[in-house]
Each structure stands twice: as structure tokens, then as C-alpha cells.
Amino acid sequence: MTYQSQSVAKPYFIVAIALFxxxxxxxxxxxxxxxxxxxxFPEIPFNVARMVHTNLLIVWLLFGFMGAAxxxxxxxxETELFSPFLAILMxxxxxxxxxxxxxxxxxVPYATxxxxxxxxxxxxxxxxFLEQPTITKIGIVIVALSxxxxxxxxxxxxxxTAVSLVLMIGLTGLAVFFLFAFYVPExxxxxxxxxxxxxxxxxxGVWELIMGAILAFVLIKTTGVDREVIEKWLYxxxxxxxxxxxxxxxxxxxxxxxxxxxxxxxxxxxxxEPIPFFMMTIFAFNMVNRRRRNHPNQAAVLWALGTAVMxxxxxxxxxxxxxxxxxxxxxHGTQITAAHGHMAFYGAYVMIVLTMISYSMPMLNGRKExxxxxxxxxxxxxxxxxxVSMVFITLFLTGAGILQTYMQRYTDTPISxxxxxxxxxxxxxLREGAGIFFLIxxxxxxxxxxxxxxxxxxxxxxxx
Amino acid sequence: MSETFxxxxxxxxxxxxxxxxxxxxxxxTFDTESALPELDNRENLTEEVxxxxxxxxxxxxxxxxxxxxxxxxxxxxxxxxxxxxxNSTDAIKGFIMSRPKDGIPGRRSMPQFNLxxxxxxxxxxxxxxxxxxxxxxxxxNIQG
Amino acid sequence: MYKFIGVRPCTFxxxxxxxxxxxxxxxxxxxxxxxxxxxxxxxxxxxxGHLIGDYYMGLKTVxxxxxxxxxxxxxxxGSLIAIAFYSAS
Amino acid sequence: MKNRNTPPGDLAIWIFIMAELSVFAIFFAVYAFTRANxxxxxxxxxxxxxxxxxxxxxxTLITSSYFVVRAVAAxxxxxxxxxxxxxxxxxxxxxxxxxxxxxxxNHHYSEGINxxxxxxxxxxxxxxxxxxxxxxxxxxxxxxxxxxxxxxxYTPENHTGLETGASYWHxxxxxxxxxxxxxxxxx
Numbered sequence: 001m002t003y004q005s006q007s008v009a010k011p012y013f014i015v016a017i018a019l020f021x022x023x024x025x026x027x028x029x030x031x032x033x034x035x036x037x038x039x040x041f042p043e044i045p046f047n048v049a050r051m052v053h054t055n056l057l058i059v060w061l062l063f064g065f066m067g068a069a070x071x072x073x074x075x076x077x078e079t080e081l082f083s084p085f086l087a088i089l090m091x092x093x094x095x096x097x098x099x100x101x102x103x104x105x106x107x108v109p110y111a112t113x114x115x116x117x118x119x120x121x122x123x124x125x126x127x128x129f130l131e132q133p134t135i136t137k138i139g140i141v142i143v144a145l146s147x148x149x150x151x152x153x154x155x156x157x158x159x160x161t162a163v164s165l166v167l168m169i170g171l172t173g174l175a176v177f178f179l180f181a182f183y184v185p186e187x188x189x190x191x192x193x194x195x196x197x198x199x200x201x202x203x204x205g206v207w208e209l210i211m212g213a214i215l216a217f218v219l220i221k222t223t224g225v226d227r228e229v230i231e232k233w234l235y236x237x238x239x240x241x242x243x244x245x246x247x248x249x250x251x252x253x254x255x256x257x258x259x260x261x262x263x264x265x266x267x268x269x270x271x272x273e274p275i276p277f278f279m280m281t282i283f284a285f286n287m288v289n290r291r292r293r294n295h296p297n298q299a300a301v302l303w304a305l306g307t308a309v310m311x312x313x314x315x316x317x318x319x320x321x322x323x324x325x326x327x328x329x330x331x332h333g334t335q336i337t338a339a340h341g342h343m344a345f346y347g348a349y350v351m352i353v354l355t356m357i358s359y360s361m362p363m364l365n366g367r368k369e370x371x372x373x374x375x376x377x378x379x380x381x382x383x384x385x386x387x388v389s390m391v392f393i394t395l396f397l398t399g400a401g402i403l404q405t406y407m408q409r410y411t412d413t414p415i416s417x418x419x420x421x422x423x424x425x426x427x428x429x430l431r432e433g434a435g436i437f438f439l440i441x442x443x444x445x446x447x448x449x450x451x452x453x454x455x456x457x458x459x460x461x462x463x464x
Numbered sequence: 465m466s467e468t469f470x471x472x473x474x475x476x477x478x479x480x481x482x483x484x485x486x487x488x489x490x491x492x493t494f495d496t497e498s499a500l501p502e503l504d505n506r507e508n509l510t511e512e513v514x515x516x517x518x519x520x521x522x523x524x525x526x527x528x529x530x531x532x533x534x535x536x537x538x539x540x541x542x543x544x545x546x547x548x549x550x551n552s553t554d555a556i557k558g559f560i561m562s563r564p565k566d567g568i569p570g571r572r573s574m575p576q577f578n579l580x581x582x583x584x585x586x587x588x589x590x591x592x593x594x595x596x597x598x599x600x601x602x603x604x605n606i607q608g
Numbered sequence: 609m610y611k612f613i614g615v616r617p618c619t620f621x622x623x624x625x626x627x628x629x630x631x632x633x634x635x636x637x638x639x640x641x642x643x644x645x646x647x648x649x650x651x652x653x654x655x656x657g658h659l660i661g662d663y664y665m666g667l668k669t670v671x672x673x674x675x676x677x678x679x680x681x682x683x684x685x686g687s688l689i690a691i692a693f694y695s696a697s
Numbered sequence: 698m699k700n701r702n703t704p705p706g707d708l709a710i711w712i713f714i715m716a717e718l719s720v721f722a723i724f725f726a727v728y729a730f731t732r733a734n735x736x737x738x739x740x741x742x743x744x745x746x747x748x749x750x751x752x753x754x755x756x757t758l759i760t761s762s763y764f765v766v767r768a769v770a771a772x773x774x775x776x777x778x779x780x781x782x783x784x785x786x787x788x789x790x791x792x793x794x795x796x797x798x799x800x801x802x803n804h805h806y807s808e809g810i811n812x813x814x815x816x817x818x819x820x821x822x823x824x825x826x827x828x829x830x831x832x833x834x835x836x837x838x839x840x841x842x843x844x845x846x847x848x849x850x851y852t853p854e855n856h857t858g859l860e861t862g863a864s865y866w867h868x869x870x871x872x873x874x875x876x877x878x879x880x881x882x883x884x
Contacts, residue, residue, distance in 0.1 A: 034538070037572030042565065045575050046538050047527025110524040111577070119522070126521025128535055162471065184521075186514040188594055189504035192534060193496065228471055235474035236712055239481045243716060246485040247492070255602035256532045259499045261812050261819050263600070265492065268723050272716070330604060333533030333541060414607045417540035418572075468857045469708035477713045484834050488827070499813055616770070622763040626756060629877075633752040636882035641740075646883040653878045657871045664766050664867045666860075671699035677715065678871070685722040689879065692729030696736050 001363040003074040005081035010364045011091050012067030013357045017446065019060035019098070020350075024439050026053040031432035035425055044106065051105050051131050057345065058129065059098045062140075064353030065174075065210055066094075066147055069167060071360045072217050073151045077158025086150050090143050097139040101132055123184055127195055130181045137181055144175040162231035163217050166238060170209030177201045189257035200249045203344070204273065204315075208241040211311070211352045212280065218304050218359045219284065224292035233283050240276035248273050251323050255332055263325035270323040274316030277348075284308035294460045297362060297370035299379040303355035306387060310347025318343055318394065330409045335401035335424075343394040346386075354445075361449070367457055374452030382448060385441030392434035400427035505596040516590025519583045528574070530608075532599060538572065541608030546595035548606050553588035560584060621663040628652050643697045650689060657682045705769075706861035714868045717831070721872050724827070725879060728820045735816055740884050742817035745810075747801060751881045754797050755873060758832075761790030762870040765839070765863045768846075775853045777846055784843040787866070791836045798829055821880055828872060835869045838862040 001007065029049050033039045040049070074081050081087060104113045110126070117133035119125045124134045132140070148171060155164055180197040216234040220227055250266025284305055295301060318340040322331040331337070358379065362371045370376065408420045500506070520526070525542075526535035532543040549555035560579065567573040579587065632649050661678030662668040668675075704711055732739040768783035805811070805818075812822045842862040845851060851859050 033572070036570065038567045038570055041567040041573065042575055045528075046572070047524045047536065050527050050536055050538070051524065110527075111522045114522045123518060123521065126524050126526065128526050131524060131527075162475065186517060187500075187504055187506060187509060188517065188531075189500060189597060191517075192532065193493075232469065232471040232474050232709075235471065235478045236709060239474070239478035239713070240716060242478075242482040243485050243713075246482070246489045249489065250492075253496075255599045256534070257500070257504045257597040257599055258496055259503065259813050260600055261823065262492075262496075264727065264819065265823065268720060268727065271723065272719065275716070329602060332602065333530040333535070333537065335537055338537055408607050409604045414605045416607050421572075468703070468706070470857075473707035473709040473861060477709050480834065480838075481713065484830065488830060491826075491830075495812055618763065618766045618770070622759065622766075625759045629752065629755045629759060629874075632878050632882055633748060633755075636748045636751075636878075641884045649878045649882050653875050656874045660762065660867055660871045660874065664762055664870070665864055666705045669699055670701050670704050672702050674702065674704050674711070675699065677704070677711070681715075681718050681722065682875075685725040685875065688722075688726035689729040689883075692726070692733045693883065696733035 002078075003080050005084040005087075006071045006074050006360075007364060008081065008084050008087040008091070009067040009071035009360060011088070012063050012070065013361060013364070015091075015095055016060045016063040016067060016353065017357070019056050019063065021442060021446065022102075023053055023056035023060060024435075024442050026050075026056065028432065028435050028439055031428065031435045034421075034428040035432065048105055048110065051110075052102055054129055055105070055131060056102065057350075059094075061349050061353060063094070064356070065171065068210075068214050068353065068356040068360075069147070069151050069171060071356070071364075072167065072214065073154050073164055074158075076161045076164040076217070077155050079154060079158035082150050082153035082157070086146055090146050090150075093139065094143045097136055097143075101136045104133065105131075122182075124182055127181075127184065127191070129199060130195070134182075137178075140178065141175070144171075144178070148172060148175060161227070162234060163213050163220070166209050166216075166234060167213035170206045170213060173206030173209065174202060177206065192256045193253065193258060196249055196252045200252055201246075203349075204245040204248060205242065207349060208245065208276065209238050211307075211348055212238045212241070214352050214356050215280070215284065215304060215307065218300060218355055219287045221359065222295040222297065222301050222304065223287050223290070224295075225287050225290050230287060233279075237276050237279045237283060240279060244269055244272040244275060251325075251328070254325050254328055267324045271320065273323070274312065274320050277312040277316035281308040281312045295369070296458045296460050297359060297376070298458070299371070299376040299383070300355060300359040302380055302383055303351060303358045306383060307347060307351035307355050310343065310351055310387060310390070312347075313391075314340065314343030314345070314347035314394070318398075321398075330405050331401065334404045334409075335397045335427075336405065337401075339394045339397035339401055342397065343390060346390045351387075362457075365453075370458045371448075372452035372455035373458045374455050375448050376452075376458055378444060378451050379448035382441050382445035385444060386438055387441075389434045389438035389441055393431050393438065396427045396431040396434060400424040400431070403427070503598040505593055505598070508593050508596055510589065510593075512586050512589045513593040515582070516586030516588070516593075519579065519587045520590055523577050523579075531594065532597070533602065539574065541603060542591055542594070543597075543599065544595055544603060544606065544608050546592045548608065553585075553592055556588040556591055557584045560587065618663050621659050625656055625659060628656055643693065646693050647690065650686065650693075654682045654686045704864065705857075706864040707857055710861045710865055714865065717868065718872070721824075721827075721875075724820075724824055725875060728824065728879065731816055731820065738815060739817045742815060742821075743881070743884055746821070746881055747804070748881050750797055750801055751877055754794050755877045757790050757794045757797070758870045758873050761787045761794070762867050764790065765866050769856070769859060769863050772846070772851050772856045772859060773853050777849060777851065780851070780859075781843055781846045784839055784846060788836055788839055788843065791832055791839070794832055795829070798825065798832075824876060824880065828869070828876060831869045831872070835862075835866045838865055 026049050029040065029044065030046065030053055033046050033049065070081065070087055108116065113133060114125050117135050119134055122134045124137055125131060152168065155168060177198050180194050183194050185191050212234050216230050219225065220230050247265055248270035250262040251270040253262035253266060285308070288301060288305060322328050322336050322340065362369065371379070403424045404420050407423065408414055408417060528536050528539040530537060530541045533541065545556065546553070549559070560574070560577070561584065563574045563576045565576045632652060635645055635649055658679060665678065667678055764783045764787035768780045768787065771779035771783055810818055812819055839862050842859050845858060
């Protein structure tokens with residue numbers, strides 16, 4: 001760790017991992033509710049568990065992004081953080097607000113939570129992924145602005161690199177597009193249309209910038225490849241992301257009351273959305289192959305390569321599967337969407353945050369460059385268990401989705417939703433099994449932080 | 465002549481390309497806004513429907529159901545539930561009212577939300593309104 | 609730059625492009641339709657694209673794959689368009 | 698005489714050009730296949746377009762592209778002043794294209810025709826407007842090239858920036874060369 005103030009990243013990462021564990025626990029509850037419908041009913045109905053599952057994901061990824069920025073920006077800018085105090089203050093505000101919101105979901109019915117937080121004054125609740133009470137949303141904005149101010153001032157007083165600039169643009173975009181969460185018109189079509197300006201322009205827009213910047217940073221550090229080369233490709237890749245992804249928003253506008261032309265625009269542009277992810281995979285492997293040094297933190301390199309591959313599979317391939325309008329006509333809102341969502345979020349965003357944690361945690365814990373061999377081996381085991389489990393979760397959901405699409409939508413004698421759910425139950429059982437394996441992988445991951453702490457650091461020779 | 469591939473040109477393309485396609489998105493958004501009156505069934509967007517949408521949101525219905533294909537995939541699509549229930553708002557209200565408080569053993573069940581008469585009418589009218597949105601013939605059949 | 613009786617090659621190409629364009633327009637305004645005219649017009653346009661690639665973009669002097677990008681690009685949509693028009697007739 | 702391995706201009710713009718061309722290629726193919734299923738509608742709607750204006754626009758773009766070729770030739774002959782003038786001439790032709798196209802759009806809108814009228818107009822407006830924005834974009838790039846030429850930034854040895862802008866402009870021209878017969882003439 002070059003700069004003392006980088007250490008503010010540590011609490012962010014710890015809370016991120018803790019919330020990750022919570023997210024997966026609720027994931028296994030949801031999986032079980034798919035097959036045992038009355039599990040935990042009426043105490044924790046499905047909608048509440050799902051809200052906790054998705055909101056925890058978003059919140060812990062935001063913690064991860066912020067932690068990553070607090071670690072990355074001072075190092076790139078070659079200066080101490082503008083205000084470590086502000087960073088810690090915002091950490092506590094965000095953590096308390098996040099925990100209170102989750103508790104609110106769990107302890108009282110959602111409608112009561114809406115009453116308690118006076119949602120009628122400025123209604124923004126009850127939309128997918130944006131279920132947070134308005135007061136929490138305002139809190140998020142305040143935290144985000146303080147955060148941007150903090151890292152922006154740090155950048156201004158120091159060196160400006162492409163990596164930090166791209167990260168800054170991505171994070172600014174994240175904050176700006178979140179503002180659409182406050183626009184909830186009575187008109188359902190408009191509501192849905194602008195809702196995607198948050199959700200799509202996040203995950204298929206500015207978040208890709210964040211992902212690209214973090215990946216580039218870790219690759220620069222672990223491969224020793226010339227910064228010029230990496231930054232050049234970073235620009236090309238994120239340019240492709242936005243070129244395809246901005247109009248690619250159209251693939252959400254096929255069937256929600258918007259004009260027919262979106263089917264053409266959306267299909268054509270989103271058909272090209274896998275390209276930047278493919279380039280990212282090629283890029284990551286290329287840079288590692290051209291490495292000028294062997295970094296002792298092999299776990300971080302594994303995560304970096306893993307995120308590039310899994311993002312391409314999850315976002316690129318599984319996205320392409322159902323993005324063309326004639327296909328999407330039948331698959332829209334089925335388990336195919338769920339399959340894509342799981343692998344894309346894991347591959348692109350979970351893994352990039354874990355890449356950054358894997359790279360920086362040894363230094364935050366006072367190591368020189370890497371954890372001990374023992375710890376790294378456990379971490380790599382967790383990588384494989386979680387990643388393979390996620391592949392199977394995706395495959396089982398895809399199987400369920402294909403059957404569902406056929407029986408409920410495609411065949412000449414369609415049967416009802418609930419009947420179909422019974423018929424594909426075997427896939428849900430298998431998915432739940434894969435989910436349990438994922439949880440085991442996550443436990444192994446957490447364990448890797450407590451194993452081999454007293455052993456000497458891995459050296460290049462050992463790791464190679 | 466040597467190969468030229470500069471970081472500054474890559475950066476310019478990133479900025480130029482992003483601005484270009486963002487403007488294109490805005491242009492298409494603008495056109496969509498002007499097209500919506502013909503598609504979004506706004507002539508039937510009454511006070512009651514607006515109230516129903518609030519009920520929909522306050523009870524987090526989208527946490528289990530899809531509406532026009534968006535939401536959770538745990539419970540049936542509701543964009544065409546009005547037609548599926550025989551073009552009857554009473555049938556919708558009846559279904560919501562009759563949900564058992566403690567669920568159905570071993571099976572998925574919608575919670576009992578204890579909605580007031582006004583709220584029930586609102587949500588039913590909201591779902592009726594939604595079924596009138598021009599969704600380019602989606603879903604493919606009545607099963608949603 | 610190489611010149612032929614004082615005229616640049618790009619100027620020859622320019623005149624050729626203009627003439628071919630007027631011809632295409634003539635096919636359009638005189639209402640000539642049918643597969644053979646469609647293919648004729650399409651073929652001429654692909655030729656024009658190739659001329660632009662070679663002489664305007666300067667790909668004539670480029671060896672290797674980059675010298676072929678425009679030709680490859682022209683062939684792809686060109687053949688798809690041809691198939692579509694053929695199947696429609 | 699093949700004397701280089703990479704095309705004129707910065708390789709980054711060529712990656713961009715390939716991406717853009719792919720979009721246009723898909724759009725063209727989708728147009729053709731959609732037409733194959735709606736031949737009568739497409740043939741009928743096509744007749745309402747103004748082929749004379751399209752001719753003017755095609756000639757305008759080809760001329761503009763030619764001027765840019767001359768601009769690059771001028772800088773290679775170390776004549777920055779001529780180079781600048783050629784770019785300005787190309788920009789004026791680009792402006793003429795935009796004016797004619799805007800006139801056409803205005804005519805359509807006054808008749809109540811838009812993106813949503815039918816499938817043919819959907820493609821007509823989408824393709825031509827997408828191209829229209831490329832002309833605008835190309836003009837912004839050329840304008841930047843003109844300013845740099847004026848400032849004396851380009852030399853006979855090093856004018857990659859100008860070649861980059863020129864390559865992009867020729868791409869915009871070439872796309873129109875396919876678009877013109879496809880949408881206005883072929884039936």
C-alpha cells in the first residue's frame with residue numbers, strides 16, 4: 001500500500017463481503033421457496049426475500065465499487081485521499097442506512113414500511129430493484145455525491161490517468177442515472193421506459209466503465225504490461241460498450257407499450273453488445289500472456305481472467321440468446337431472463353469486485369504484495385466452487401426457461417403459468433442444489449481470509 | 465510507414481462515440497414520447513387507475529409477479545390477467561380477497577394484503593387499464 | 609502522386625463515380641424494375657464502394673488483411689441483399 | 698504498389714469504422730429481408746421518395762469525399778493552405794447534404810409520415826437518420842482537422858490526424874453509396 005489513506009477501502013470491502021453472504025443466504029431461501037411454496041410463509045414471503053436478495057446485491061456491489069475507488073484513486077493519482085474522514089463518515093452512514101432498510105424489509109410488511117417512511121409525500125417505492133424507501137434513496141444520493149466529491153478532489157490534486165478518469169466517468173454516470181429512480185409517473189409505460197434509464201444504463205452502460213477501469217488497474221499492477229497499451233485498449237473496449245449498449249437499451253422496449261421500431265433498433269444494436277465483452281476477454285488474456293513479471297498474487301490474476309470470461313458468457317452469450325425481438329417475444333419474462341441475470345451479474349460485477357478485493361486485501365492487511373500460498377489456494381478453491389456452481393445455476397435455470405417458454409408460450413396448446421412451474425420443478429431442485437454449493441464456495445472464500453495468516457507471503461517462485 | 469494506434473485517438477473515439485450514441489438515444493426517446501399517446505392507453509388513465517398503481521407499488525406486487533414481462537418470475541404475468549379472468553374486475557378483486565392468511569400447505573400462495581374496498585377497486589382498474597396498453601401483441605397467448 | 613497526362617487517378621475515379629451515380633438515378637426515375645436491374649444497380653454500387661475504398665481511403669497501397677476490409681464488408685451485405693431480392697422475386 | 702500494412706489514419710478509427718460498418722451491414726440486410734416479405738408495401742412506399750434530391754445528395758457526398766482526397770494530397774505536397782481550402786469545400790458540401798436531407802424530412806413530416814407510418818418508412822427514417830447523424834459527426838471531425846491544418850499541425854511526414862478524419866468521411870460516403878440504390882432505386 002503506497003498511501004496511508006487507501007486503508008479506508010478495508011471497511012468497505014469487509015461490509016461488502018458480509019452483505020454478499022447475506023445475499024446468498026436469501027438466495028438459497030428463494031430457491032427453496034420455488035419448490036416448497038410455503039417455506040417461511042407468511043413470515044418471509046417470496047417478494048420480501050427477493051427484495052433482500054437483489055437489494056443486498058446492489059448495496060454490496062456499491063460498497064465494493066466505492067472501496068475499489070478509495071483504493072485505486074489515491075494510487076493512480078499518486079496522492080493521499082482528499083478526505084479520509086469523509087470517506088469513513090460516509091461508510092457509516094451508508095452502512096447504517098443499508099442495514100436499517102434491510103431490517104425494514106424483514107420486520108414489517110412492505111406497505112407498512114411505505115407508511116412509516118412517508119412514501120406518499122414523494123412516492124418512489126415498489127419498483128423492481130428500486131424498492132428502497134425514498135429516504136434511503138436520498139441517502140444514497142448524498143453518499144454518492146460526497147464520495148464523488150472526495151475522489152474527484154483527490155484526482156484534481158494529483159496525476160490524472162485514463163484508468164482513474166474512466167472510473168470517475170463510470171461512477172459519475174452511476175450517480176446521474178440513479179436520479180431517474182425519483183421519476184415515477186402515473187403512466188405505466190413511461191414509468192417502465194425511464195426505469196430502464198437506471199437499470200439498463202447502469203448494468204449495460206456506466207458499470208461496464210467501472211468494470212473496465214478496475215480490470216485495467218489490476219492488469220497493470222499484476223502483469224507489468226506498459227500502461228499505454230492497457231489504457232489504449234481500455235478506451236477502445238468501453239467505447240464499444242457504450243456504442244452498442246446505449247441504443248441497446250432498445251431491447252427492453254419491445255413489449256412495454258413503446259413503438260415497434262424499438263424491436264429493430266434494439267435487436268440490431270444489442271446483437272453487437274457481446275463484442276465489447278469478447279474484446280475484454282481477449283484483452284485480459286493477451287495482457288497476462290504478455291506479462292513482464294509473475295505477480296505473487298496468483299489468486300487476483302485468476303479472478304481477473306475469470307471475470308473477463310464469465311462476463312462474456314453471462315452478459316454476452318446468455319444476453320444474446322434472448323435479445324433478438326423474435327426470440328424475446330417468447331422468452332420475455334421467463335426463467336431465461338433469470339438465468340442471464342444470475343450469470344451476468346456474477347461474471348461481470350461480483351467477480352470484478354472480488355478481483356479488486358483479492359488484489360488489494362493483502363496490502364490492506366499489511367502484506368507486501370500477496371497472501372500466503374495456503375490462503376491463496378483456499379481462495380482459488382472458492383473461485384472454482386462459486387464459478388462452477390454459478391454455471392450450473394445458469395444451466396438449470398436455462399433448462400427451466402426453455403421448457404417454460406415452450407409449454408406456456410410457444411406450443412399450440414399452452415398451459416397456465418402455475419402448471420408449468422410444477423412441471424419444471426426438477427430444474428428448480430437442481431438449481432437449489434447448485435445454490436447450496438455456491439454458498440459452500442462463499443464460506444470457503446470467507447475462510448480464506450482467516451487461513452494462513454501467520455505463514456510467509458507467497459513469492460513469485462512458489463506461485464508460478 | 466509505421467503503425468499508428470494512439471491512446472489519444474482511442475480516447476477521442478470513446479468520447480465522440482458516447483456522445484453520438486447518447487444523442488441518438490435522446491432523439492429516439494423524443495420520438496417515443498410523441499408516439500406514446502397512441503399506444504399507452506392514457507385515455508383510460510383515471511384517478512382510480514393512478515390509485516391502483518400506488519397500491520401495486522406499496523405492496524411490492526412486482527416482487528413476485530411480472531407486469532408486461534418485467535418483475536419477478538415467481539407468480540403469473542398480470543399484464544393480461546384482466547382478459548384471463550374473463551374481462552372481469554370482480555374476478556380479480558375476488559381472487560385477491562380470498563387469499564388465505566396462512567398460505568396453502570406446500571404450495572405458493574399470494575399473501576392476504578387486507579386491502580380496503582377502494583384499494584381493491586383501484587388495483588383491479590389498474591390491471592384493466594394495463595391490459596389495454598398496446599404491447600405489440602405480447603404476450604403470445606392468454607396464459608401470459 | 610502519380611499523374612496521367614496531368615490528371616490525378618482520384619480525379620478519374622471521381623468522374624467515374626459521378627457517371628455511375630447518374631446511371632443509377634436514371635434506372636430509378638425511369639421506373640426500370642425487376643431482378644436484373646436490381647442486380648445491375650447493386651453491382652455498380654458495390655463497384656463504387658470498392659473504388660472509394662481503394663482510391664479514396666487509400667487501401668490500394670495496403671497489403672494484408674487491412675487492404676481487404678472494405679471489399680469484405682461490401683461482399684457481406686451485398687450478397688445478403690442479393691439473396692433477399694432474389695428470394696422476393 | 699503495396700507499401701504499408703495498416704490503412705491510413707489511426708488504427709483506432711478503423712476499429713470504430715468496422716463497428717459502424719457492421720451496424721449498417723446488419724441494417725441493410727434486415728431491410729432487404731423485411732422487404733422480401735413485404736414487397737408490395739415497399740415498392741409502393743418507395744415511389745413516394747424523391748429520387749432527384751437523392752441524386753443531388755449522392756453527387757454532393759461523392760464530391761465532398763473527393764475534396765477530402767485532394768486535401769490529403771495537398772498536405773502531402775506540403776501545401777497546408779490548399780489543404781485547408783479543400784477541407785472547407787468538403788464541409789460546405791456536407792452542409793449542402795444536410796440541408797437537402799432536412800428539406801426531404803420536412804416534406805415527409807408535413808405529410809404526416811414518420812418512423813411509425815409503416816415498415817418501409819421505419820427503415821427509411823432509421824437508416825437515413827442514422828446516416829444523417831454520421832454526416833454531422835464526420836463534419837465535426839473534419840472541422841477539427843481544418844482547425845489543426847490552419848494551426849500548422851500537419852506536415853507531409855505526419856498528418857495521421859487528417860488521414861483519420863478522411864477515412865471516417867469516406868466511410869460515411871461509402872455507406873450512402875449503398876444506401877442510395879437500396880432504398881431509392883432497387884425494386
